Amino acid sequence: MKEKKILVTSPLLPELDDFIPYLKEIWESKWLTNNGPFHQELEKKLAEYLGVPYLSLFTNGTLPLIAALQAERITGEVITTPYSFVATTHSLWWNGIRPVFVDIDPITCNLDPNKIEAAITSKTTAIMPVHVYGQPCDNEAIQSIADKYGLKVIYDAAHAFGVKVNGESILKEGDMSTLSFHATKVYNTIEGGALVMKDEKTKHRIDYIKNFGFSGETTIVAPGINAKMDEVRAAYGLLNLKQVDTAIAWRKKVADQYRETLRQIEGITFFEDRAGVHHNYAYFPIFVDAEKFGMTRDELYEKMKEKNLFGRRYFYPLISTFSTYKSLPSAAPSNLPIATKKSDEVICLPMSMGLPEGDVEHVLNAIKNRR
Numbered sequence: 384m385k386e387k388k389i390l391v392t393s394p395l396l397p398e399l400d401d402f403i404p405y406l407k408e409i410w411e412s413k414w415l416t417n418n419g420p421f422h423q424e425l426e427k428k429l430a431e432y433l434g435v436p437y438l439s440l441f442t443n444g445t446l447p448l449i450a451a452l453q454a455e456r457i458t459g460e461v462i463t464t465p466y467s468f469v470a471t472t473h474s475l476w477w478n479g480i481r482p483v484f485v486d487i488d489p490i491t492c493n494l495d496p497n498k499i500e501a502a503i504t505s506k507t508t509a510i511m512p513v514h515v516y517g518q519p520c521d522n523e524a525i526q527s528i529a530d531k532y533g534l535k536v537i538y539d540a541a542h543a544f545g546v547k548v549n550g551e552s553i554l555k556e557g558d559m560s561t562l563s564f565h566a567t568k569v570y571n572t573i574e575g576g577a578l579v580m581k582d583e584k585t586k587h588r589i590d591y592i593k594n595f596g597f598s599g600e601t602t603i604v605a606p607g608i609n610a611k612m613d614e615v616r617a618a619y620g621l622l623n624l625k626q627v628d629t630a631i632a633w634r635k636k637v638a639d640q641y642r643e644t645l646r647q648i649e650g651i652t653f654f655e656d657r658a659g660v661h662h663n664y665a666y667f668p669i670f671v672d673a674e675k676f677g678m679t680r681d682e683l684y685e686k687m688k689e690k691n692l693f694g695r696r697y698f699y700p701l702i703s704t705f706s707t708y709k710s711l712p713s714a715a716p717s718n719l720p721i722a723t724k725k726s727d728e729v730i731c732l733p734m735s736m737g738l739p740e741g742d743v744e745h746v747l748n749a750i751k752n753r754r
């Protein structure tokens with residue numbers, strides 16, 4: 384008999400019975416979108432939960448990236464990482480900005496601050512780092528380079544929901560940070576996202592941009608877009624917020640179980656918790672050193688699939704290898720040796736709220752008994 388399927392993730396869903404009263408309220412009020420009461424409540428509750436001053440909800444995690452670049456009037460070239468989901472770089476392309484790829488740090492897998500300065504030109508206007516897998520970037524180093532050269536910093540924090548360093552949200556770093564609430568994320572609103580900013584004026588500007596540029600009934604202040612979140616998903620988001628702490632605690636338990644066994648396996652590396660960091664365990668990536676492990680990443684990935692265990696090679700291929708970007712000088716693999724290596728070694732193992740101990744054991748056995 385074929386073993387049961389274990390998928391890389393499973394969405395955090397509120398109880399259907401809890402959702403129905405919210406839907407009834409929406410049906411009765413007929414207020415479906417455009418800054419409705421659930422939208423307003425979710426913005427307030429999320430800002431409180433995350434410990435950030437201002438936040439604007441979006442319909443996904445890609446549009447806040449595009450909107451942040453618009454709001455900061457970023458042009459020319461932006462320094463970014465190739466080791467991310469493709470939306471990071473696409474947001475630059477959609478703004479007519481040339482991405483300049485810089486290699487990553489081998490420990491954190493985030494943009495390597497030591498390599499940023501060499502990539503700065505007279506056209507550079509901003510840095511767009513990603514807190515990949517929710518691992519905090521070296522903000523101090525990045526910000527000091529940005530200050531030195533007068534650059535903006537926009538963090539793609541799609542993976543960093545709830546991550547704190549020394550008790551402070553990392554979403555407060557840089558000029559703005561974006562979040563994704565896609566179904567696969569630690570916290571989801573099915574599709575959804577947010578932009579975190581430091582002041583009320585920027586929040587107003589972003590609120591206009593995500594609603595076609597309307598600042599009043601007849602006034603358009605910017606060439607905005609439609610990126611609003613609707614009431615149904617805002618209500619769903621309010622319910623999921625109540626269980627996100629439980630979900631993160633469950634994920635930590637899964638991560639601990641993985642780590643206990645994997646520490647004994649030669650050729651597999653993974654992230655340990657970092658001192659002073661409140662992690663969210665958004666993903667559980669492992670890196671396979673083919674020589675030491677005696678099998679390549681792809682061989683292990685296929686072996687796992689044969690056993691109905693579905694990891695994900697996240698982030699493979701590198702963004703810099705896609706046809707849109709590969710002719711850029713900074714996309715040359717020789718410029719990105721660490722990112723290329725990590726991308727060839729990574730598999731994200733199944734990780735979700737409710738993933739049973741037995742399933743984690745099953746994944747671990749497949750790695751241990753790989754032959």
Ligand SMILES: Cc1ncc(COP(=O)(O)O)c(C=O)c1O
Binds near residue numbers: 467470471513539542
């Ligand atoms: C790093 C990163 N940036 C941006 C996005 C885009 O978010 P969304 O799918 O909500 O548009 C994602 C989504 O997976 C992501 O992982």
